[in-house]
């Protein structure tokens with residue numbers, strides 16, 4: 141049980157207590173829960189809750205409490221210089237620079253990507269941000285990427301009857317997965333393992349009771365439940381990457397499989413062989429690919445049908461089996477009578493990716509080993525076939541500009557927040573969130589000490605898109621969205637939502653809470669995902685899609701700089717709150733969703 145009290149604190153008293161504020165943590169923590177402090181709200185009224193065990197019985201204890209609360213609050217005036225330092229004029233010049241021809245679309249692996257990283261690092265350095273520990277004096281965290289193009293020696297065959305075999309054609313029937321290892325010939329019995337998913341939190345396991353050891357696992361793409369609403373429910377509740385082909389291969393490897401064959405969805409074709417070159421090759425994190433040791437192939441749905449249908453299953457089509465799993469959301473796995481032999485071989489090329497990390501060290505000795513991460517990706521798509529530049533002004537020069545603006549703002553005032561703040565400009569996001577994936581394995585602060593993550597990806601435009609009733613999307617008009625910004629991911633942390641709302645009282649943006657679920661799967665489409673999947677309360681600030689998304693026409697002249705100023709001021713205040721609160725925001729686990737959150741998240 142808690143009591144709720146209110147105390148008015150005069151600004152002058154706060155100022156006098158400023159110098160001792162950072163040394164009073166122990167005292168304050170012993171009093172319990174201070175989550176209700178509204179330090180930055182307009183009224184300097186401070187609410188807090190006191191556990192029943194700490195009853196206030198005398199004026200003396202009230203005075204003590206008063207002092208402790210006072211030393212805990214930071215006022216708007218105290219941090220207003222940083223707030224006012226965030227200005228649309230500088231935002232505009234920074235963004236125009238990043239989205240200029242000079243950076244040539246900022247594609248990973250190009251000299252311009254290196255230039256982008258160096259520029260960001262210089263701004264971090266100028267503002268006194270620290271590099272991550274163990275990285276010398278460099279703010280740039282490099283990582284290795286690998287592109288792989290399958291070689292013709294790759295092979296796949298299945299045994300139809302005893303002795304007779306059907307050899308499959310590369311490019312027509314099968315294709316080695318581009319993140320697979322080179323392998324010798326692997327010949328083994330096949331097992332059909334449904335969707336190849338082991339999800340304990342959803343009580344679902346395609347490998348349960350199946351002897352996979354030394355066998356070649358045949359699995360379907362995507363997730364059980366088909367493409368209907370069920371799939372998004374599964375996605376929403378499970379912050380995992382079960383549908384990622386590499387994850388499926390790793391799950392099969394863990395179950396003991398000697399190889400894996402992944403059946404593409406019936407409406408997807410294998411890529412044409414002519415497209416298999418380094419210009420079009422998918423990139424993967426070298427460290428991630430190194431985890432896989434078994435060969436992995438993709439086959440077309442028609443080929444999958446041939447693999448699965450045997451003497452004992454003449455009448456049962458692959459589609460019928462898949463429908464059965466989808467309908468019951470229960471695994472249907474079984475051994476196959478036939479063997480397959482597969483071999484994968486590649487040509488490989490290495491690329492360099494770069495995150496740029498700048499740390500604002502926390503001021504409180506007790507809390508500075510915890511952090512909040514604010515991220516945006518600095519890479520974009522580079523140039524197209526005819527050398528046209530993809531400027532990526534909104535995507536994501538806007539978010540990157542936001543980081544640089546915050547680096548300036550936090551250095552202006554005399555105070556620092558209690559927890560540390562990590563500003564992270566991710567590389568290789570457009571290639572599959574690779575920079576943030578690398579960071580999640582090599583973080584500046586352990587993820588369990590990362591109390592919140594805020595991603596800025598496309599924060600510069602007014603949402604504009606046609607209606608898409610099938611996906612529950614209403615028409616959005618530019619002129620209706622000049623003051624709106626969406627915050628995705630808050631369903632997993634109502635506390636984050638709360639602090640954004642409190643701070644927004646001073647800003648007056650229209651905040652929307654959407655895109656937490658649905659076919660577009662936005663929660664998995666930017667760098668906050670690696671944090672969310674690790675259980676870190678994370679939100680994604682996003683001003684929405686527009687017709688210039690991933691087109692050369694995403695240019696700096698179309699940015700709403702006034703709105704960006706508001707968004708970044710909101711972020712500045714929210715970051716202060718989150719970094720200063722005694723109690724970190726809570727993460728709402730996927731296995732215990734709040735029904736109210738589920739209902740409201742679609743709006």
Ligand SMILES: [Zn+2]
Pocket residue numbers: 517535536569597598666
């Ligand atoms: Zn983006």
